[in-house]
Amino acid sequence: MVTWLHWIDLAGVAVFAIAGTLMAYKKHMDGFGVVVLAAVTAVGGGTLRDMILDLPVFWVQDPSFFYVIIFAACITIIWLRTQNTFPLKYLFFADAIGLAFFNVMGCQKALVYGASPLVAIALGTMTGVFGGLIRDVICREIPLVLKGELYATACIAGGIVYILCQHFAINTMLCMLAGFSITLMIRLCAMKWHWSLPIFNPHDAVKDE
Amino acid sequence: MVTWLHWIDLAGVAVFAIAGTLMAYKKHMDGFGVVVLAAVTAVGGGTLRDMILDLPVFWVQDPSFFYVIIFAACITIIWLRTQNTFPLKYLFFADAIGLAFFNVMGCQKALVYGASPLVAIALGTMTGVFGGLIRDVICREIPLVLKGELYATACIAGGIVYILCQHFAINTMLCMLAGFSITLMIRLCAMKWHWSLPIFNPHDAVKDE
Amino acid sequence: MVTWLHWIDLAGVAVFAIAGTLMAYKKHMDGFGVVVLAAVTAVGGGTLRDMILDLPVFWVQDPSFFYVIIFAACITIIWLRTQNTFPLKYLFFADAIGLAFFNVMGCQKALVYGASPLVAIALGTMTGVFGGLIRDVICREIPLVLKGELYATACIAGGIVYILCQHFAINTMLCMLAGFSITLMIRLCAMKWHWSLPIFNPHDAVKDE
Numbered sequence: 001m002v003t004w005l006h007w008i009d010l011a012g013v014a015v016f017a018i019a020g021t022l023m024a025y026k027k028h029m030d031g032f033g034v035v036v037l038a039a040v041t042a043v044g045g046g047t048l049r050d051m052i053l054d055l056p057v058f059w060v061q062d063p064s065f066f067y068v069i070i071f072a073a074c075i076t077i078i079w080l081r082t083q084n085t086f087p088l089k090y091l092f093f094a095d096a097i098g099l100a101f102f103n104v105m106g107c108q109k110a111l112v113y114g115a116s117p118l119v120a121i122a123l124g125t126m127t128g129v130f131g132g133l134i135r136d137v138i139c140r141e142i143p144l145v146l147k148g149e150l151y152a153t154a155c156i157a158g159g160i161v162y163i164l165c166q167h168f169a170i171n172t173m174l175c176m177l178a179g180f181s182i183t184l185m186i187r188l189c190a191m192k193w194h195w196s197l198p199i200f201n202p203h204d205a206v207k208d209e
Numbered sequence: 210m211v212t213w214l215h216w217i218d219l220a221g222v223a224v225f226a227i228a229g230t231l232m233a234y235k236k237h238m239d240g241f242g243v244v245v246l247a248a249v250t251a252v253g254g255g256t257l258r259d260m261i262l263d264l265p266v267f268w269v270q271d272p273s274f275f276y277v278i279i280f281a282a283c284i285t286i287i288w289l290r291t292q293n294t295f296p297l298k299y300l301f302f303a304d305a306i307g308l309a310f311f312n313v314m315g316c317q318k319a320l321v322y323g324a325s326p327l328v329a330i331a332l333g334t335m336t337g338v339f340g341g342l343i344r345d346v347i348c349r350e351i352p353l354v355l356k357g358e359l360y361a362t363a364c365i366a367g368g369i370v371y372i373l374c375q376h377f378a379i380n381t382m383l384c385m386l387a388g389f390s391i392t393l394m395i396r397l398c399a400m401k402w403h404w405s406l407p408i409f410n411p412h413d414a415v416k417d418e
Numbered sequence: 419m420v421t422w423l424h425w426i427d428l429a430g431v432a433v434f435a436i437a438g439t440l441m442a443y444k445k446h447m448d449g450f451g452v453v454v455l456a457a458v459t460a461v462g463g464g465t466l467r468d469m470i471l472d473l474p475v476f477w478v479q480d481p482s483f484f485y486v487i488i489f490a491a492c493i494t495i496i497w498l499r500t501q502n503t504f505p506l507k508y509l510f511f512a513d514a515i516g517l518a519f520f521n522v523m524g525c526q527k528a529l530v531y532g533a534s535p536l537v538a539i540a541l542g543t544m545t546g547v548f549g550g551l552i553r554d555v556i557c558r559e560i561p562l563v564l565k566g567e568l569y570a571t572a573c574i575a576g577g578i579v580y581i582l583c584q585h586f587a588i589n590t591m592l593c594m595l596a597g598f599s600i601t602l603m604i605r606l607c608a609m610k611w612h613w614s615l616p617i618f619n620p621h622d623a624v625k626d627e
Contacts, residue, residue, distance in 0.1 A: 319478075352556055354454065406450075
């Protein structure tokens with residue numbers, strides 16, 4: 001079980017490292033700055049989660065995460081150098097998969113350490129959103145969470161599904177798969193068809209008093 | 210005493226959640242992104258304070274903070290939908306109250322856990338400033354701490370007053386009230402009359418060499 | 419040994435406090451906002467390092483760091499008020515020295531607490547980069563790590579040299595001096611002669627699909 005969760009964690013880290021490398025390419029970063037941005041994107045969410053839960057940060061005792069980040073960054077660099085166009089849609093796709101991975105991992109870890117369901121959903125959303133958020137803030141891009149298209153909403157929906165599955169005593173692996181799929185599906189559909197869930201009247205003009 | 214501090218904490222969280230929702234409205238965020246921004250603004254400062262003091266983060270074991278955030282965000286959303294103008298002055302007002310609340314709470318908690326007065330003032334200022342700061346950074350607004358008008362200065366002055374009151378063995382509740390009032394008053398006056406405390410000669414032109 | 423490391427830490431904090439004050443001057447901050455930005459720049463990297471390593475944050479039990487920050491900020495303010503030009507090159511120079519200091523300190527502390535070499539290099543780089551990064555993010559400047567000129571690369575190279583020296587059982591003080599010098603030299607040379615290490619083909623136009 002622990003080994004299996006470790007592999008999931010490594011996969012999430014690899015996917016976010018790819019998203020970080022794609023953004024570094026877009027920003028023309030040089031040298032190891034690319035690897036640093038990949039690492040920040042990949043470990044940012046999980047680091048925040050572990051610091052808030054007061055657990056040892058997952059990558060401090062285990063260098064395998066950094067081997068995965070360096071490997072994922074190198075593969076992406078080589079692939080990008082043989083291409084001539086910047087694949088913006090791949091960046092969004094990698095970001096969506098990483099979001100779904102870390103959302104479910106954050107929920108699961110918070111529940112294991114005794115958080116209540118509402119807190120677990122909040123921690124899952126933070127874990128999923130934070131890595132991409134600091135990547136965008138560092139790179140002075142508009143954070144995806146601001147661009148709408150149900151970014152945070154996908155996390156919260158996926159978290160609720162995961163908690164419900166756990167509540168009905170379904171196998172943890174199936175719960176995680178359900179939460180992961182819901183998060184990813186909502187996010188991908190929202191990107192494709194520009195779904196949004198308007199909270200405020202769209203015709204409300206913003207008039208600064 | 211503990212119960213009473215808990216209510217103060219809840220009030221500070223509610224006020225900052227309102228400030229976060231107002232900013233989300235200004236930025237036309239959709240779906241649960243609004244609640245996420247409200248939550249980040251509301252718990253950001255206290256989370257940083259607890260992580261630095263190496264205490265359990267205040268909201269992890271206690272879901273009531275998230276009920277308060279969701280409730281405050283919903284009330285603000287409903288209120289905004291019935292209005293036609295964006296109340297920028299309410300955003301600044303809510304931000305000032307939250308700043309004063311968290312500044313004093315940060316000072317108090319740091320002192321209880323054995324920090325020296327200077328460190329307590331620094332931690333109080335961080336607690337007060339951080340939630341609004343990450344809200345502004347995420348939303349790509351100019352952080353209020355940069356806009357001048359004695360933002361950080363109000364926190365430091367309030368912290369000094371709180372520490373002095375404690376030093377003369379005044380009742381903690383009165384100390385907190387004094388620190389809170391000083392922070393809020395300086396900040397509100399500075400906003401109203403555009404007070405500032407120039408550190409550098411205003412006629413110093415910035416000439417990049 | 420402990421005393422000696424303490425002095426090194428104080429020196430790094432002072433240098434980054436100067437860099438923070440210089441940036442506050444450039445942004446025309448008023449009141450204690452200047453001191454707050456100096457403090458954030460100076461303690462940001464080390465705070466992140468200690469929170470990730472799950473150690474007590476270095477400045478919480480020891481107010482001397484804040485005396486140093488206030489002293490360094492005051493000296494810089496007085497010096498700037500007697501000048502008529504903004505010394506942008508001094509900002510970069512102070513930033514480079516702080517980067518080298520904190521990079522080596524982060525590596526050293528991570529190794530002492532049992533991290534593997536790869537993790538130590540990553541933590542050293544984070545410690546060095548983080549203070550300046552949040553200073554630039556708060557001030558809405560382009561982060562230096564994005565501007566290229568081997569910012570992160572200097573840290574990683576310095577970290578590798580430090581780890582290698584340790585591996586050959588050289589005296590810790592000499593190891594730190596070697597890591598510090600390499601980081602500083604690469605960064606200063608890269609700034610002076612605009613060195614960069616292109617990772618992506620420079621003629622790759624970014625075509626958003």
